[in-house]
Structure formats: C-alpha cells, structure tokens
Amino acid sequence: MRFSYFLAFCLCFLLITNCQQSDTQKESNVTMNVEQRSFGKVDGNEVWLFTFENSSGMKVSITNYGAIVVNLLVPDQNGQLDDVVLGYDSVAGYLDKTPYFGALVGRYGNRIAKGRFTVDGVEYKLATNNNENHLHGGIKGFDKVVWDAETTEDGDNMGLKLTYLSKDGEEGYPGNLKVTATYWLTQDNELKIDYHATTDKATPVNLTNHSYFNLAGQGKGDILDHEIQLNADRFTPVDAGLIPTGELRPVAETPMDFRKPFKIGARIDADDQQIKYGGGYDHNWVLNNQNGSLAVAAIVSEQSSGRVMEVLTTEPGIQFYTGNFLDGTITGKNGKVYQRRFGLCLETQHYPDSPNKPEFPSCILKPGETYQTTTVYRFTTRK
Ligand code: BGC
Numbered sequence: 001m002r003f004s005y006f007l008a009f010c011l012c013f014l015l016i017t018n019c020q021q022s023d024t025q026k027e028s029n030v031t032m033n034v035e036q037r038s039f040g041k042v043d044g045n046e047v048w049l050f051t052f053e054n055s056s057g058m059k060v061s062i063t064n065y066g067a068i069v070v071n072l073l074v075p076d077q078n079g080q081l082d083d084v085v086l087g088y089d090s091v092a093g094y095l096d097k098t099p100y101f102g103a104l105v106g107r108y109g110n111r112i113a114k115g116r117f118t119v120d121g122v123e124y125k126l127a128t129n130n131n132e133n134h135l136h137g138g139i140k141g142f143d144k145v146v147w148d149a150e151t152t153e154d155g156d157n158m159g160l161k162l163t164y165l166s167k168d169g170e171e172g173y174p175g176n177l178k179v180t181a182t183y184w185l186t187q188d189n190e191l192k193i194d195y196h197a198t199t200d201k202a203t204p205v206n207l208t209n210h211s212y213f214n215l216a217g218q219g220k221g222d223i224l225d226h227e228i229q230l231n232a233d234r235f236t237p238v239d240a241g242l243i244p245t246g247e248l249r250p251v252a253e254t255p256m257d258f259r260k261p262f263k264i265g266a267r268i269d270a271d272d273q274q275i276k277y278g279g280g281y282d283h284n285w286v287l288n289n290q291n292g293s294l295a296v297a298a299i300v301s302e303q304s305s306g307r308v309m310e311v312l313t314t315e316p317g318i319q320f321y322t323g324n325f326l327d328g329t330i331t332g333k334n335g336k337v338y339q340r341r342f343g344l345c346l347e348t349q350h351y352p353d354s355p356n357k358p359e360f361p362s363c364i365l366k367p368g369e370t371y372q373t374t375t376v377y378r379f380t381t382r383k
Contacts, residue, residue: 029055030055030156030187031053031054031055032052032053032054032055032153032156032157032158032185032187033052033053034050034051034052034053034151034158035050035051036048036049036050036051036151037049037051039063039065039070039090039091040090040091040092041091042065042091042095042146045146047063047064047065047091047146048063048064048149049061049062049063049070050062050063050064050149050151050160051071052158052159052160052185053185054185054186054187054189055187056075056187056189057073057075057079057081058073058074058075058081058185058189058379059071059072059073059081059185060072060073060183060185060191062160062162062183063091063094064146064147064148064149064160064162065091065094065145065146065147066094066102066103066104066142066143066144066145066147067103067104067142067143067147067162067164067181067183068087068094068101068102068103068104068143069085069087069102069183069191069209069211070085070087070088070102071083071085071087071333072084072085072191072211074189074215074307074379075189075379075381076305076306076307076381077305077306077307077381077382077383082216082217082218082220082305083217083218083333084213084214084215084217084218084307084309085101085102085211085212085213085214085218085343086101086102086211086212086214086218086219086332086333086338086342086343087101087102087212087218087332087333088101088332088333089332089333089334093332097330098143099212099323099325099326099330100136100143100210101210101211101212101332102209102210102211102212103142103143103209103210104142104143104162104181104207104208104209104210105136105137105141105142105143105207105208105209105210105347106136106137106141106142106166106179106205106206106207106208107137107141107142107166107170107171107173107177107203107204107205107206107207108134108136108137108173108204108205108206108355108363109136109137109206109207109208109210109319109347109349110135110136110206110208110284110319110347110349110351110352110353111130111133111134111135111241111242111243111352111353112126112133112134112204112352112353112355112356113133113241113243113353113356114128114132114133114134115127115128115132115133115134115138115172116356117204117355117356119174119202119203119204119355119364120202122174124172124173124174125172126138126171126172126173127139127171127172130241131241132241133241133242133243134171136210137171138171138172139171140170140171141171142164142166142179142207143210145164147162147163147164147181148162148163148164149161149162152182154184156186156187157184157185157186157187158184158185159182159183159184159185159192160182160183161180161181161182162180162181162182162183163178163179163180164178164179165177165178165179166179168200168201173203173204174201174202174203175199175200175201175202175203175367176199176200176201177197177198177199177203177205177365178197178198178199179195179196179197179207180194180195180196180197181193181194181195181196181207182194182196188378189378189379189380190376190377190378190379191376191377192374192375192376192377193209193374193375193376194372194373194374195207195371195372195373195374195375196370196371196372197365197370197371198365198367198369198370198371199365199366199367199369200367201367202364202365202366202367203364203365204354204355204363204364204365205363205364205365205371206349206350206354206363207371207373208315208319208347208348208349208375209347209348209375210345210347211345211377212323212326212342212343212344212345213300213309213343213344213345213346214226214302214342214343214344215300215301215302215305215307215308215309216302216304216305216307217305218332218333218334218336218342218343219332219333219334219336219337219338219342220336221342222265222339222340222341222342223264223322223323223341223342223343223344224263224264224265224268224341225263225264225265225302225303226263226264226300226301226302226344227261227262227263227264227300227301227302227303228258228261228262228264228298228299228300228320228344229258229259229260229261229262229298229299229300230258230259230285230297230298230318230320231259231287231288231289231295231296231297231298232251232258232259232285232286232287232288232297232318233250233251233252233259233286233288234248234249234250234251234285234286235248235249235251235256235283235284235285235286236248236249236283236284236285236286236317236351236352236360237249237274237283238274238277238278238283238352239277240277242277242278242282242352243352243353244284244351244352244353244357244360246357246359246360248286251285254272254274255267255268255270255272255274255275256274256281256283256285258285258320261299261301264281264322264344268280268281268322268341278324279324279325280322280324280341281320281321281322281324282319282320282321282322282324283319283320284317284318284319284349284351284352285297285317285318285319285320286316286317286351287313287315287316287317287318289316290316290361292314293314294312294313294314294374294376295312295313295314296310296311296312297311297312297313297315297318297346297348298310298311298318298320298346299311300344300346301382305381306381306382306383307379307380307381308379308380308381308382309377309378309379310376310377310378310380311346311348311375311376311377311378312374312375312376312378313348313373313374313375313376314373314374314375315348315349315350315373315375316350316351316361317348317349317350317351318346318347318348318349319345319346319347319349319352320344320345320346321344321345321347322341322344323338323340323341323342323343323344323345324340324341325340326338326339326340326341326342326343327339327340328340348373348375350363
C-alpha cells in the first residue's frame with residue numbers, strides 16, 4: 001500500500017517537472033548550447049575546444065591554446081552553414097606552423113621597428129621575429145600560450161572568458177600584464193570580443209584577433225571577388241619592412257580607397273609602391289571614428305553566398321591583410337589547401353610601431369589604468 005503511494009507521488013512529480021520544462025521551452029525559443037571537448041595536448045597538458053551555438057544555428061569554436069577562433073559556422077542566404085575561417089582540425093597543426101590563424105595576438109599586435117622602444121626614459125629591447133622587427137608579440141606571443149578558460153553568460157548570450165598573466169620581461173616587455181579576453185556569441189549572429197588588461201609597469205599593449213575570413217567558406221578559393229568598404233579617409237604608408245613612415249596619407253586617388261565598396265581584386269596588383277611593399281594589401285587604415293566608441297570600421301560581402309560581415313570596433317585603426325603570404329604549403333581544416341589570398345584579416349588595432357611614433361594615438365598602458373577595447377564581427381546576408 002505504502003509503495004503504491006510512493007509510486008503515485010513519483011509519477012506526479014515527474015509530470016509536474018516535465019510540464020515546467022516544456023513551459024520554459026514554450027516561453028522562449030532562444031537557446032544557447034555549449035560543448036567542451038579535447039583539442040589535443042600542448043606540452044603534455046590537455047587543451048580544450050569550446051563550441052557555442054545560438055538559436056539561428058551559428059556556431060563558434062574557440063580553443064584556450066592561443067585564444068584561437070578555430071571554426072565559425074555562419075548561415076548563407078539560404079540558411080546553409082559554412083565555416084568562414086581558416087585553421088586546423090586539431091591543436092597539432094597550430095603547434096607545427098601557423099600564420100596566426102584565428103589567434104589572439106599580443107602583447108603588441110603588428111610591428112615594432114627593430115624591436116625597440118623607450119618608456120619612462122628606459123629603453124626596452126624586444127624579441128625580433130620579422131627580420132629586424134618585432135611582430136605580433138614576438139617569438140612566443142599570446143597566440144602560443146595556454147590561457148585559463150571559463151564559460152560565462154550575459155542574458156541570452158554566452159561566452160568564453162580567457163585569462164593570461166604575461167610576466168614582467170616576457171619577450172622583453174615591461175610589467176606583469178593581466179589580460180582577459182571574452183569571446184561572446186550573441187543571438188544577433190555576432191562574435192564579439194572584449195579585451196581587458198592591467199599592468200604594474202608602463203607597457204605598450206595592442207590586442208587583436210588574427211582570423212582569416214573567407215565568406216564563401218574556408219578553402220573554397222581566394223578572396224579577390226569579395227567586396228570591402230573601409231570607413232577610413234587615410235592610411236599609414238609603410239617602408240619596405242612594413243613599418244609606418246609616420247605619415248597619415250589620404251586614400252583618395254590611391255588603390256587604398258575603400259570609402260565606397262570595391263572588389264578586393266580590382267587594384268590588388270596595381271603599379272603602386274605601397275601595394276608592392278605589401279605584396280597586396282597589408283596596411284593599417286586610420287579609422288574615421290577616433291573617439292573610442294563602437295563604430296563600423298569595415299563591411300565585407302561575398303556575392304555567391306550572400307554573406308556580409310560588418311566589423312565594429314572601439315579601436316582607432318584596422319590592418320587589412322589579404323593573405324599575401326599564404327602559398328599553398330599549408331593544408332588546413334578538412335584537407336583544404338590554402339593558396340595565396342585564400343583569406344583576409346581585419347585586425348582592429350592601434351597603428352603599427354606606435355611605441356616609436358609619438359604622433360600616433362598612444363598605446364601605452366600605465367599602472368592604475370585599464371585597457372578596454374571591443375571588436376564585433378557581425379554576420380548577415382543579402383541576395
Ligand atoms: C601582418 C602581415 C603578416 C601576417 C602574418 C599580418 O598581421 O600585417 O605582414 O605577414 O600578419 O601572418
């Protein structure tokens with residue numbers, strides 16, 4: 001008798017909890033899923049791949065090795081998903097050889113001439129890894145370290161909070177720098193990155209993401225037919241080592257003029273000194289928005305898929321790099337071979353070599369200050 005009461009009680013309980021669950025599902029069809037799996041080992045320790053999926057089916061996978069965006073699956077005009085970033089299927093590829101695919105670059109993204117700069121009267125000498133210059137944080141930059149990772153939520157959006165302590169003297173930089181980067185997948189098909197850092201000695205800081213995008217799908221050809229618009233009236237011309245000369249040059253009447261949408265391939269091999277130095281586009285544009293608010297910096301579109309990517313940032317500059325150094329020697333995800341210009345990067349940033357250019361916006365973070373920037377990659381479609 002007692003047992004049948006117990007059974008009846010259990011049944012009621014199950015019925016009630018089931019009803020409650022279906023109610024929550026009825027109330028809202030906004031969902032966010034996260035999965036965590038092994039991505040392989042670095043120095044004998046497991047690193048992870050976190051995959052977030054929003055209600056529209058857009059997915060982003062991020063590993064805590066190098067804070068790398070590994071996969072970014074975005075719907076086309078018919079709702080079909082394609083992976084729009086270049087990369088590797090496991091961490092082994094990134095350990096072997098990578099032109100910074102998807103990585104978070106720092107402590108200073110881009111170049112510092114001869115790896116030297118002076119702060120507070122002290123000259124610092126950084127690791128040089130790009131001929132005589134320092135590039136993307138040096139020999140072991142933020143793209144090659146293991147970050148601490150935890151998932152986080154904000155309303156309907158979910159993210160991955162990555163933290164790293166860059167010690168005083170690492171790659172030659174002054175000060176212990178505590179860095180947090182949070183990658184958010186929003187319900188509006190955005191990948192949003194919030195960067196945050198504090199230091200105990202004055203140091204240059206310039207954090208960015210180095211994803212190579214191909215809106216037709218990774219490995220499906222070059223990006224020359226993509227159109228791009230850059231919200232910039234000027235760019236920073238460079239010397240043969242891709243170090244800015246210090247000039248802010250108007251883009252008008254140059255192949256750098258993307259104030260209106262233009263096919264990337266149309267002028268990429270123009271008879272122009274700047275284009276020759278870069279082997280195509282590999283330059284920093286001076287964004288028209290210089291007040292630190294979040295504003296549209298770039299719009300990229302690809303006709304066959306109808307995909308459009310808007311890049312919004314609080315940063316004063318953007319490096320538009322057309323993958324000129326890809327040369328078919330890398331086989332990436334799904335066995336795809338990455339030929340020259342198979343991906344494009346839009347690295348939101350402070351201008352290259354800012355530590356040596358007092359006329360550029362300052363990139364020096366001082367103790368007691370907080371470095372805080374945001375960049376958003378927003379995906380939509382049009383027919
Ligand atoms: C730079 C290129 C460099 C590439 C490395 C870009 O940010 O501007 O010059 O070759 O990164 O993959």
